[in-house]
Structure formats: structure tokens, C-alpha cells
Amino acid sequence: MTTFLQFHLLTTYGPSNPNRDDQGRPKQATVGGAPRLRMSSQSVKRALRESAFFALDLADHEGKRTKRLYQNLVEHLVGTGVSEDKARAAADQVAAIFGKLEAPNKETKNRISTTLAFISPDEWKLAEELAEKIAAGEKVPADKELKKLVLRRADGAVDIAMFGRMLADSPDYNRDAAVQVAHAITTHQAQSEEDWFSAVDDLNKSEDTGAGHLGETSFGSGVYYQYVCVNCDLLISNLAGDRELAVKGIEALAGALARTAPKGKQNSFAHHPLAHYILAEAGTQAPRDLSGAFFSPVRAQPLLEKSVEALEKTRREIDDAYGKVWKAEEKLHVGKGGTLDGITAFAGATVRGA
Structure with missing residues (x-):
């Protein structure tokens, strides 16, 4: 049976704009007929991958998402003494393994992929080694056989193992995501607001009046539910069976979830929230989120504690109806007990015992 680990978090954000839409406003969603502020799962996953917890705890085990493998291969080969023409010819062959390449830039002659490829450290190293062989004149296979020299179905890239990847031209090497991240929504009705601001020209003469610049920015605030x-x-399988690396990865994830936020407009609003409430659950039953607790927006004050009450009430009601199948749990509730160390240890033990 499959072992699942679930996290439910409630986090307060003061005035901020961590995840913007195409108009520069906080992303929104309508839930239960009421407007909410939202943070996309993509922005949350990006923040997790860029967090210090991943960087420090998972050094050398993170992939690179890029369109620029070609130019990196050229630079690598030229740095080893290969002529530029040979370097570009070799890079053409190898970079194409991860997706079609656009036409060369007329000025720089560099090429980028048409798709954003998620490349593991092992695959990056193998790509460089293959490019070196091609530049040295060694014969290599073509097409699918060439891809087998570089692409891997499982390796030590923790973020790829967690969040998956798609290679449209090489579907055999796609990775199913072991970690599903929901869009975070406010537990209550919330809308973005507009801030009109001005800036003063420091060299204005005393007789000059008015602002040197006028602008506007959007922001919002609220209590967000994240699942x-x-x-x-699957996490262990995606890491080629390296259980201890999977444990290390899940502990980094637990720590990052509690302390990491998307960084949109960070310098303007200085949002650095910590999760106020975390519920971690482990079991072998089909997963279930608790977003239904907030389909009717929380209205009573204080919003934060009423959100906790709504979540726990919905959880009890589901358990009463379906049976308490998530029997292993750990909780952090600021001011009422539990620690992040406890959540992290629980997550690690769950993966270790899977």
C-alpha cells in the first residue's frame, strides 16, 4: 500500500503581493461565491526550490530548469580547449536531447530550447561528458539511443523527484510528481487594494512643487490555507530507491513549507510570514484536503483562530463520516503547543517507514 503524508497550513500575510497576476495585482479566485486572494501552486513550488532550506540541506541534489543548456555546453567545451565551431556542433546534438532548439541568435550565435527543461545534476554531467566525446570525434548513436546516454528515469535530483517534469519529445523520461501542491487561498473573503504613491526629487529647488514620480501598486492581506x-x-522511487535522501528531502520540505513564501514585491512589503498552524498526517488511505472548511468564508473574529476551528471541525466531521483513517499525526499551533522540529521529525519518520 502507498504511504501518504499530508500537510495543512494556515499562515497570515500582512499587506503584501507575493504572487502577481498579469496586471500586477495579487492573484485571486472565487471560492464558494466569495472573492479570495490566491497564491498559485507554481509560485509556492518555486519559492520552496529557491529557499535556503533546500539550498543548504539538499546541496548537489537540485535540478536546473533552463532553456540555456546549449550555451552552457559551448562554454564548457571552449573552456577545455575545444574550438568554438566544434563546441557548437557538439552542443547542437546534446542540447536537442532535452527539446527542440530555436534558430541561432544572429549576434551571439547562441541557441535556446523551445521548452524549459528540468535537468538533474547527473544528467547535466552526462550531457557535458557526451558533448566532450562528440567534440573529440567519437562516434555516438543517434536519436533514441543517444538520449539513453543522458536521460534518466530516476536519480538524485530531489526537486525533480518531488515536483516532477515533462519532456514532450521524450515522454519515457517524464517524472510523475511525488509532491502535490494546492493553490493557497484565503480562508475568508478578501480582495486586492490599490496603493497610490509618490516619490520626491531630492534635487528639487525650494520653489518647485509636486512629486517627481507618481505610481500605483496592488496588495492584499489574509489568512491563507495551504495543502x-x-x-x-513515489518519492523514494523517483530517487532510485535512496530512502535516506528522500528523508532528507522531506525534512527540508517540511521546514521550508513553514517558513517560505513567494517573493513578489518583497522589498516593497517585507512579508516574511511563518505558519501559525500546521497539521501533518500520515496514512495509507486515499488523500483528502480540508479546503471544504473554507468554502463558506470565515467571517467571525479573530479570523486566524476561527480558521483553525473551522479546519479542525471539518476534519472531525469527515472522520465521523468516513472513519478516522489518518491515525498518525503531528501538530504545531503557535501559542498552544507543538514545534516545527516535531513536524519535521514526523515527516522524516513517515518517509523512512514507507
Whole structure:
């Protein structure tokens, strides 16, 4: 049976704009007929991958999402003494493994991929080695056989193992995501607001009046519910069976979830929230989120504690109806007990025992 690990988090954000839409406003959603502020799962996953917790705890085990493998291969080969023409010819062949290449830039002659490829450290190293062989004149296979020299179905890239990847031209090497991240929504009705601001020209003469610049920016605030579900068995499988690396990865994820936020407009609003409430659950039953607790927006004050009450009430009601199948749990509730160390240890033990 598959072991699942679920995280439910409630986090307060003061005035901020961590995840913007195409108009520069906080992203929004209508839930239960009421407007809410939203943070996309993509922005949350990006923040997790860029967090210090991943960088420090998972050094050398993070992939690179890029369109620029070609130019990096050229630079690598030229740095080893290969002529530029040979370097570009070799890079053409190898970079194409991860997706079609656009036409060369007329000025720089560099090429970028048409798709954003998620490349593991092992695959990056193998790509460089293959490019070196091609530049040295060694014969290599073509097409699918060439891809087998570089692409891997499982390796030590923790973020790819967690969040998956798609290679449209090489579907055999796609990775199913072991970690599902929901869009975060405010537990209550919330809308963005507009801030009109001005800036003064420091060299204005005393007789000059008015602002040197006028602008506007959008922001919002609220209590956000975030749900994350981990397929522990798939995480281990995606890491080629390295259980201890999977444990290390899940502990980094637990720490980052509690302390990491998307960084949109960070310098303007200095949002650095910490999760006020975390519920971690482990079990072998089908996953279930608790977003239904907030389909009717929380209205009573204080919003934060009423959100906690709504979540726990919905959880009890589901357990009463379906049976308490999530029997292993750990909780952090600021001011009422539990620690992040406890959540992290629980997450690690769950993966270790999967």
C-alpha cells in the first residue's frame, strides 16, 4: 500500500503581493461565491526550490530548469580547449536531447530550447561528458539511443523527484510528481487594494512643487490555507530507491513549507510570514484536503483562530463520516503547543517507514 503524508497550513500575510497576476495585482479566485486572494501552486513550488532550506540541506541534489543548456555546453567545451565551431556542433546534438532548439541568435550565435527543461545534476554531467566525446570525434548513436546516454528515469535530483517534469519529445523520461501542491487561498473573503504613491526629487529647488514620480501598486492581506500531499513511495522511487535522501528531502520540505513564501514585491512589503498552524498526517488511505472548511468564508473574529476551528471541525466531521483513517499525526499551533522540529521529525519518520 502507498504511504501518504499530508500537510495543512494556515499562515497570515500582512499587506503584501507575493504572487502577481498579469496586471500586477495579487492573484485571486472565487471560492464558494466569495472573492479570495490566491497564491498559485507554481509560485509556492518555486519559492520552496529557491529557499535556503533546500539550498543548504539538499546541496548537489537540485535540478536546473533552463532553456540555456546549449550555451552552457559551448562554454564548457571552449573552456577545455575545444574550438568554438566544434563546441557548437557538439552542443547542437546534446542540447536537442532535452527539446527542440530555436534558430541561432544572429549576434551571439547562441541557441535556446523551445521548452524549459528540468535537468538533474547527473544528467547535466552526462550531457557535458557526451558533448566532450562528440567534440573529440567519437562516434555516438543517434536519436533514441543517444538520449539513453543522458536521460534518466530516476536519480538524485530531489526537486525533480518531488515536483516532477515533462519532456514532450521524450515522454519515457517524464517524472510523475511525488509532491502535490494546492493553490493557497484565503480562508475568508478578501480582495486586492490599490496603493497610490509618490516619490520626491531630492534635487528639487525650494520653489518647485509636486512629486517627481507618481505610481500605483496592488496588495492584499489574509489568512491563507495551504495543502500539500506527498506520495512517499513515489518519492523514494523517483530517487532510485535512496530512502535516506528522500528523508532528507522531506525534512527540508517540511521546514521550508513553514517558513517560505513567494517573493513578489518583497522589498516593497517585507512579508516574511511563518505558519501559525500546521497539521501533518500520515496514512495509507486515499488523500483528502480540508479546503471544504473554507468554502463558506470565515467571517467571525479573530479570523486566524476561527480558521483553525473551522479546519479542525471539518476534519472531525469527515472522520465521523468516513472513519478516522489518518491515525498518525503531528501538530504545531503557535501559542498552544507543538514545534516545527516535531513536524519535521514526523515527516522524516513517515518517509523512512514507507
